[in-house]
Amino acid sequence: MDKTTNTQPRYNDTKGQRLAILHRLASGPATVDQLSTDCNAPDPRKRVSELRRHGHPIKTDKTVRTNPDGSVNRVGLYVLSVTDTRQCELNFNP
Numbered sequence: 001m002d003k004t005t006n007t008q009p010r011y012n013d014t015k016g017q018r019l020a021i022l023h024r025l026a027s028g029p030a031t032v033d034q035l036s037t038d039c040n041a042p043d044p045r046k047r048v049s050e051l052r053r054h055g056h057p058i059k060t061d062k063t064v065r066t067n068p069d070g071s072v073n074r075v076g077l078y079v080l081s082v083t084d085t086r087q088c089e090l091n092f093n094p
Contacts, residue, residue: 025080
């Protein structure tokens with residue numbers, strides 16, 4: 001418990017991570033690094049896999065990322081495939 005506010009810390013469980021990733025992907029494609037940072041998900045690849053098993057149409061494209069030393073890496077770019085973004089909102093109900 002936080003001594004200054006007497007409140008319980010909010011636990012970042014896997015359900016919350018999946019929901020955050022789904023919200024983030026609804027706004028556009030994202031890499032693993034972006035999902036990790038934006039969604040506080042230590043292993044977003046696992047959460048994306050779980051979302052796929054639950055029927056969410058998430059595909060992986062490849063993109064190129066330039067490193068500070070000038071070298072390049074190919075990285076995965078997750079894309080949520082929905083024909084209408086309102087469909088995605090249906091999945092956000094708790």
